[in-house]
Amino acid sequence: MFTIINRCGRLLSCEQHDTSRFPLLIIIIQDNKGVYTEERGEFTVRNYEIAVILSPDLDDKSLPDMKETIKDWISSSGGEIVLTDDRGQRKLAYLIKKKREGYYISWYASLLPSGPSAIEQNMRLNENILRFMVIKSDVPVQVDEKSLPVDADSNVAEPVVSIETSEEITEGNEGTDASANQSLDEKNEGESG
Known part of the structure; x- marks a missing residue:
C-alpha cells in the first residue's frame, strides 16, 4: 500500500486496523517537532x-x-x-x-x-x-423520547372532570340561562312584528 504524505518527515508506520466493522488507516509520522498520529478520513463513518x-x-x-x-x-x-x-x-x-x-x-x-x-x-x-x-x-441522529409515537395500548391517564364541580356550575347558571333565553325570544318577536 502506497501513501502520499504532504508533510516533511520520516514515515514511521502506515497500518490498516480493523476496529469492529469499520477499517481505520493510521499513519505515524516523525519530524523535527515530534511524532504525529493521523487517521485518514476516507475510513471514517x-x-x-x-x-x-x-x-x-x-x-x-x-x-x-x-x-x-x-x-x-x-x-x-x-x-x-x-x-x-x-x-x-x-x-x-x-x-x-x-x-x-x-x-x-x-x-x-x-x-x-x-x-x-x-x-x-x-x-x-x-x-x-x-x-x-x-x-x-452533518449532525448525528439522536432519538428523542418525546418525538416517538405513543402506543394505543399504553396506559395514558385521561383528564377526569369532577361531577360535583359540573353540578355546581349547572345550578348556578340555570336562572341566568332562562332569563337570557326569554330576552332573546322577546327581541326576536319584537323584530318580526
Missing part, C-alpha cells in the same frame, strides 16, 4: 439519511420484504441503521412512473463513504422504488 418512495403496487406481503431488502443493502455496505421512519402510503405531489401514491420510508444510518454509492446502485436497478435520495447529514 458518516451519518446519512436514505429516503425512499416505494410503489403502491406492493401488497401486504411484498412490502415488508422490500423494506427488509433495503435494510440488507444498508447493512451489507457496512452501515448501521440508527432509526427508521415509516410514514406509510401518501399521495404524491406529481405523477412518478404513472403512479399517484407511494410508500414513504426513511432510514437514518451510519455508513462508510463508499456505502451510499453501493446502495444507490441497488436502488436504481429495482423497479419497485419510484424515487430515492441519499443525503449526508
